[in-house]
Amino acid sequence: MKEKLKIIPLGGLNEIGKNMTVVEYGQDIFVIDCGLAFPDNEMLGVDLVIPDITYLRRHRNKVRGIVITHGHEDHIGALPYVLKELNVPVYCTRLVAGILNSKFEEHRMLGKVKINCVKAGDHIKLGCFNIELIHTNHSIADSVALAVRTPLGTIIHTGDFKIDATPVSGEMIDLTRFGELGKEGVLALMSDSTNVERSGYTPSELEVGKTFEAQFKGCDQRIIIATFASNIYRVQQVLDAAAHHGRKVAICGRSMENIARVAMELGYLTAPKNVLIDIADINRYPKSKVVVVCTGSQGEAMSALYRMAFSGHKQVEIGAGDKIIISASAIPGNEKSVTKMINELSKKGADVVYDRSAIIHVSGHACCEELKLMLSLVKPKYFIPVHGEYRMLRRHGELAVQTGVNPRHVIIADIGRPVEITAKTARLANPVPSGKVLVDGFGIGDVGTAVLRDRKHLSEDGLLVVVVTLDSESGIVIAGPDIVSRGFIYVKEAEDLMEELRRISQRALDRCIDEQIRDWTTIKANVKNDLSEFLYRKTKRSPMILPVIMEI
C-alpha cells in the first residue's frame, strides 16, 4: 500500500507553549520547532516543561533534522535538552542562530551541535521533504513559515505570524508566496490560533512607536520602558524615539542585554550614534535625558523592573521623577504579579502607563481577519489549527469553514494524536507517546505526578514526622516517639497539641505491641491513622504524616 503522511503534534495543541510538530513519511522524519512551556501553578517547584520525545527516540534513525520558525522560547527552548538525546542538524534563520549560540554556550554545548543558517526563500532538503522558508511578520525578527513539499502534496505551517503592512524593518509577510502556493494547491495548512478569540486586525508594530513619540514629547521625567526581551522591533523604536528627543538609552536585564547584543552584531538592531549608554552610567545624566528599556513586563520576580519596584536594583532607584511604560500585556497567569509590581512603582511616586488607553503594546499574532485572509490565500484541502487551547482550535476551525474549507476537513488534533493523510483521506490515528517532561534543576523528568502530589500536599498542610526507635527483639519502644513538624502550625503556640500527638503515637505503638504486630508497614499505618483522625477532628487539617521507625 501507499505510504501515509503523518503529522504528529508533540506540543502546542490544547496548551500554550512547547510547540513541536513531527512530519513523517516512509523512512523520513523532520521536526518543526522545539519549544518549552512554563510550569502552571500545579507544577510546584518545576522550572520549565519540555515535550516528551519518546516517539522521536524510537525512530531516531529516521529523524533528518529540526527546522525552527523563529527564536521565541516556546519554539526553541527545548533544543538544549532534546539535542542532548538526539543530536540532529538544526535549521534556522540568522537571528535564531545567534540566540541559540548564546543559549548553547550556557549549556556548554557549543560546537557539539550542528546549526545551519538559512533564510526566507531558501529550500531545505530533508529526506523526501523539500522545505521552503517563507518570510512572515511576528514580534521577533527573522520569523518564517514553512511550505513542505511531500510526496502527497504541499503542507504549510505558518509558525507564529501576523500581517504587518508597515513593519518597523524588513518586508511585510510574503502573502504573495502563500497565494502562489494556494493556487498550486495545498494539501494541509497548520495555522497559529493564538489570537483567534480576537476579532479584526492586530495593529502594526509602528503604532507603538507613535505612542512612544507621544509619551516622550515634552516629558521631563526619566522614562523606563519594560517589554519582552526578544522584541527587537520594540527596542529599536525606543532607540529611535530616544535619539529623536535627545535621550540616552540603557538596556537593562540579562535576557534583553543578550538578545540586543546578538541582534546588533547581526544588524537586526541598529543603535543611533551615541545613544546607548551602560546602565551603570545613567545617574551621570539628568533624568530628562535618560531612557531605560528593560525586562519585567510580566512582573517576573528576578526581572529588572521588578527589582526596581522592590528597591532591589543597584543602579535604578524609582521615584517621582520616573515615567514607567509597561509595553506589553500580561500573559494569562501573570496578571497578579504585574499589578503587584505596578502598585509598588506607583507607591514610590512614579507615573505608570499600563492601561489600554494608548497603544503601548501590540500583539505578534494574527487576529480573526488576518487568519481568514491566510486561509483564503492558501485554500488548503485539510486545515489543522495549531498553537492554542481546545476552545481556540475549535474557533479557528469555524473560521476555516467560513472561508470555504469543508467542515469534515477541519481536523482538531491533540498532542500525540497523529494526523494520517493519504491520497484520499485524512484521519486521526492512534495516539503515540507524548506529554510533559518536567525540568527541575538538573533533573529532567525525575519529577512526576507522585512527587508533585507530595509537594502539593506538603504545601497545603505541611508535615509531621514521627520518629521512634524499637528494640529489634521485643519490638518495645526504646526511644521516642519524637515529633517534628514543618509548615503545619507554630510549634511554640501548640506545645500542648504536640504533647497530645506524642501520647497518641505512644498509645498506637503500645497497641501494636499488645497485638504482637511487628511489621513496620502495619505499625506505621496505625500511628498514621490515629494521628490524622485526631488532627482532622481537632484542626480540620491533614498534614502529611511521616512515621519513621528505627530498630536496634
Added chain:
Amino acid sequence: MKEKLKIIPLGGLNEIGKNMTVVEYGQDIFVIDCGLAFPDNEMLGVDLVIPDITYLRRHRNKVRGIVITHGHEDHIGALPYVLKELNVPVYCTRLVAGILNSKFEEHRMLGKVKINCVKAGDHIKLGCFNIELIHTNHSIADSVALAVRTPLGTIIHTGDFKIDATPVSGEMIDLTRFGELGKEGVLALMSDSTNVERSGYTPSELEVGKTFEAQFKGCDQRIIIATFASNIYRVQQVLDAAAHHGRKVAICGRSMENIARVAMELGYLTAPKNVLIDIADINRYPKSKVVVVCTGSQGEAMSALYRMAFSGHKQVEIGAGDKIIISASAIPGNEKSVTKMINELSKKGADVVYDRSAIIHVSGHACCEELKLMLSLVKPKYFIPVHGEYRMLRRHGELAVQTGVNPRHVIIADIGRPVEITAKTARLANPVPSGKVLVDGFGIGDVGTAVLRDRKHLSEDGLLVVVVTLDSESGIVIAGPDIVSRGFIYVKEAEDLMEELRRISQRALDRCIDEQIRDWTTIKANVKNDLSEFLYRKTKRSPMILPVIMEI
C-alpha cells in the same frame, strides 16, 4: 483640646477584599463592614483571610456596633470570626440579615449574635454617631451607602456601588440624597475605587437580560448559565427569560441555592409560576425546555459548572446539546482555571458563550464617569478613596481633583493608618495594629509567615528527613542514619543518590564524634550543610533537610 475624628481602615485599602473601616470619636467607635479576602498564591493551604482586629480588641469598651453596607463575602465574611471575640450588635438590611442567618447557622452561632434589621432611609444612633442608610445600586440587592453625622461634620461611605437608571428591581441609587447632603456640606467621602481604571459608565444590569433574551430565542439546546451565587438580579433575569421561552429552571450549586432560597423567602427573588424545578428532575424534560443556573463562573474546583466540565456532576452530563453561558468576568487570578474549564466544556461538544462580543455580564461597580458624578454631588472637603489597590486609589484621587477637590485634601490612606480629622485639618496619624489574619481549617492566626515559608520551601523542592539514634554516653551512632524523602525525587529512580546521601550523613556524624561535638544543634547543622551542599551541586535543588536525632 477638641476631640479628633478618626477613620481607620482595617482592610480594603491597597488590597482587594476584607473591607473594614473603623470610625472613632471620643469614647465611641463603630465599624463599617467586616469582610474576608481570599488567599493569594503565596498563602499556601490558607482557606481565607480576615482583618487583624487588635485595635478593636484594645478598645472593646468603645465599640458600639458594626454596620454592614451589603451582603457580599468581602463585606460580611469575617463576621463569624470577629463576633466570637467582640459580640457587638450588627446592623444590616433584610437580605443581608437573611444571608447572615444561614452563615451563623453553619458556625453554630445562631441566637448568640444580635442582628438588627434596618432599611434605606433609616437612621442608626451609635454613641455620638448618627448613621443614615442611603439606597444604592450594586450586583446584590439591598445595598446601602452610609452618611454618618459626627460632631465634626458628615462623612459618607458609598460602600460598593454603581449607578443603574434601569435596575432589574427597586429604585435607582438615591442620587438626590447624596446631592442634598452635598449641599449641606460633607466633611469627608470614602468611595468605591474598584472600577476606577475603566472609563465611561457601567452598563445597566438590564443589558444582560437583553442578551439572555437573544440567547434563548430559537435555541433548542439546554442552556446552562453560570454566574455569581449572590447576584439575585442575574438569577431573576434568567427566571424571567426562561418563563418567557417556556423553559424550566433548576438552580444548582450550594451557595446559589442558599442565597436564592433566602432571597425568595424575603421577596427579593420571585420565580414565575411553575418555572422552578429540582436539579434532580432536569432529565425528565427535553433539553430544549431546560435552563440550569449555577455556580462556577470563576472555575472554582468544587463549583457546579466545574464538576459538570470534569464529569463529576451527578445530574448534569455535558454534551453537544448544551449551550453554556459564562455570565461573569474572571476575577484576577482566576483566568487560568476559568479557561481550563471552558476548554473541557468545549471538548465535550458544548457551545460556550464566554467572550465579550455580547453583554453577558456587567460589573456591579461604578466606572470613571459615575465616580466623578458621585464626587460632584457630594462635594466633600476631604476625599479618601477606598476599596482598591494603591494604583487605583491614586487614580481615584486624580478624578476627585478633576471634580474640584483640593489636591491637598485627597488622602491616600492604608490599612492601619488612621486618618485624623479636626475642625481645621486632616492628616495620616501613626499606624495602629492591622494586617492579615490567616484562617486554615479551625485555626485562626496560627498560620503565619514562618509556617508559610516552610510550606513554600516544601512545595518547591520537597524534603529530606535524616534520622539517627545515638548512644547517650559515647555519642556513637547506634542506628541509622536513615533517610526518608517526600516531594523531592522519585526514590526508586534515585536509590544510588539516597545511598550517597546516607554515606554523606554518616561521614558528617563520624566527624562530629572525632571532634567530640555532642550538642545536637551543631551535629544537625553539620549533617544539614554537608547534604545541602552536595545536593545543590548534584541536582541544583534545595529540599528542606530535617535531621532528627534520638538518644538512648
